[in-house]
Amino acid sequence: MAMARHNKPSLMIYGGSIKGGSNLGKPVNISTCFEAHGALMYGKITEADLDGIVKNACPGAGACGGMYTANTMATGIEAMGLTLPGSSTTPAESPAKMRECLRAAEAIKICLEKDIKPRDLITKESLENALVSTMVMCGSTNSVLHYLAIAHSADIHDFTLDDFQRVANKVPVLADLKPSGKYMVADLVDIGGFPAVLKFLIHAGLINGDIPTVTGKTLKENVWGAPSLDPSQDMIRPLSNPIRETGHIRILRGNLAPGGAVAKITGKEGRKFTGKAMVFDKEDDLNAKIFNGGIDPNENTVLCVRYEGPKGGPGMPEQLKSSGALMGAGLRNVALITDGRYSGASHGFIVGHIVPEAAVGGPIAILQDGDMVTIDAETNSLSMDVSEEEIAARLSKWKAPRMKVNRGALAKYAYLVGDASHGAVLDMF
Template identity: 35%
Template sequence: MNKQENNTPELSLRSQGWFGKKGKDGFIYRAWMKNQGIPDHEFKGKPVIGICNTWSEFTPCNAHFRELAESVKHGIYEAGGFPVEFPVMSLGETLIKPTAMLYRNLASMDVEESIRANPMDAVVLLCGCDKTTPSLVMGACSVNIPTIVVSGGPMLTGKYKGHDIGTSDVWRFNEAYKTGQMSADEFREAEACMGRSRGHCAVMGTASTMACMVEALGLSLPGNAAIPASDSRRKVLAHYSGMRIVEMVKENLRLSDILTREAFENAIKVNAAIGGSTNAVIHLLAMAGRIGVELDLNDFDVHSRGVPLLANLQPSGAFFMEDFYYAGGLPALMKEMGDLLHPAITVNGRPITENAQEFENYNKEIIGDLEKPINPLAGIVVVKGNLAENGAVIKASAASPELLKHRGRAVVFENIEDYHARVDDPALNIDETCIMVLKSVGPKGYPGMPEVGNMALPVKLLEKGVKDMVRISDGRMSGTGFGTVVLHVSPESAAGGTLGLVQDGDFIELDVENRSLNLEVSDEELAKRRAAWEAPTFESRGYVHLYQHHVTQSHLGADLDFLKGGSGSSVTRDSH
């Protein structure tokens, strides 16, 4: 059967650099693929679509991706494409030690090289758990071929003793367990009640935030972000995505056409409106760096201002991702945002604002509007000062209003081990007016910048009924977390930042309204401390050695310095 008989139009296909070759090389490329039972006509000018799969049983959020990939394949076949599934490193937030963030850049390299080295004309990215989304998008950006994202979807809402629960309740349960209000048996029972279906966290944590970010950027079909993993409509969207990616090859609609400056501004505004994770800051900065869009930390403050909280979802609100979908999902929320969004192009070839018009808001209690928002305060606030010269971030909608302007005495933990050893010591000199400071949990210092910034409060304060305190670190916190937590302090302590010089008893002032974070120590005293400061030693081998010597600071996206920009789709050397 020839191309004309197969009704496949003539295309300039990258894959034909392999499968269209004559002689020995073409023989080898086709013959070894044919041992999987693939007929000859599949190699005759059909678009080859890679399905980049982060399935892994060590990544429970993505454990259903084999099944989801089958739906994508059906769509690709229906549209006249040739699907080829391939695995890449999978990052499961709950199990990987020391932190999945350490390996985000490694996984992105895996994705980039897998796409660039193999005969595909486009790629479908199957993303779910927190770091799989940014790592796959980062890697694909560096190659810049037609790309579409299919998220795995959130879990169904947990049910425990007649109440709805989700990942954000883990922190509450832990406090109740530590203070004796919850027994060990109840704690164990709640585990099964929360994780009761396939999918990632059921709240607006980092996984759901990043699913919303790829949709807000225009990288997925409308509605992708919120469909529950176990809802049959998730498979339908995967099928349609498989169909659409074949058309994107014909249109040569690439990532660089979609990921414009306007698209990133849209994503920042949507992140504010959904009460999204602070982790989105680091991931969007890294993605922008790969695709070549100028974006900096201040953009998150500038474009978040004036955007109220419209999504009443935990941890900033009361409801869950399942509820969000039934209320209309992300397109309905973006419709409520109106003129705040740019009409940026999306993977379906239409402006994102036009896509949103086809959706409705079915529940104003879950999705507010600009006239009656869930909370007028939202978004990522960037604070700067002598304690964070390059900036730090705080999620205002998840903080206690009375602590957004606060001056307190520093109680310092030199590293996470020091914190665990002393936080519950009855002799610890701390009260609710103090500011907890955690060092050495930044990109270089930990290494990998773990989600420990929302430090659990000392038991003796929990027993007094204290619910929140100002906490400052160069690390991150889970998108499911909450509290008055200042994160991503840059430069980090391990890189010689002022955070590394803070001592017990120093006073710190946080003023969110005025965007300031200052250590009340004189320049002369800081100079003395800096002269006595000793830089930490880093790992001497393997990927961790590479990471610690080349990772950028958090205000630059914590990517590896040699990965900024793209490699392009040309193979390194096209010969044997």
């Protein structure tokens, strides 16, 4: 975003991913800790088990190791041509990451000589590459906010929330990566890193290899020498055997989200869920309920956290404790919905970014305990079984709560920020 705003020759150097941890011979990572906490609360593991996981989950430096938000954005930005080849999957502590830092000087020189500026590279076509990358790699829902905000910073006005669903309809999930899969992002180095993946996707016609990049070459030229994916590896599935035939990120609409919502549904948890609403006005209240064993494992429940959106949060604070704890506790009868956002490490039946948010009087503000809620990834809908007349009656009685912050920069942010369906950006004029 900063590169797009100042629009001077620039490139991004990604800090790199962390290595996977190991505890008692089993792979662990940051999300394992949150899931283990939930497992402890429901009596599935001991304090000693949790302690071992926490001590071994993060064995060194680097971004969270699955296809969480950082790695999602790094692969997407590499697919946009804004980094050197391999930046997104070169581990943080590897000698190759130091060599990348040294090679950056040569690339910046080329950008200066050829006057290659960020807005020459951040285009509708390169953003499309980023969306394809996110679907193929089973990336984070946070990418929706970030790509929309990047487009806004680059004054690309024909890139919208609907583009995500359009791409999801035609692009499969191929990467078996955590949080819902088997491998860590650092493992991709063993099969040639992200350049090998890009080479495969360009050959398959899913990625546009003709876009320009910071090297002065096209994306296709950048990955020409990358190894081809070995058919015997199972980190990146062939097109003939996808993990999911279409994208896992779904844009939902309905009487609970007339302005849109974002779901992350791989298909492993099913594609439709209906349950009774249990409503919370802040994430801490939900966490307390979960950790006190207050969720019935025998009844389908849709847990709703509201007033956590761009204005209500303010700033959409990341939610991971609740989703991680539910997975660790083995509560597969539960879905989560919110006008806030989730960590990229979250998985399960989750929906975020509900628009309009509760703080501005969106329908989520008048959802009540016991209302039946349906999440449908086939029809891309999010609805409550409440009539239009009843919704209107409830909204007529709703009163906006006092803002959590009433002075300073954060209060100004809450006053000026737009909705999540447009990237939660500030439009001051």
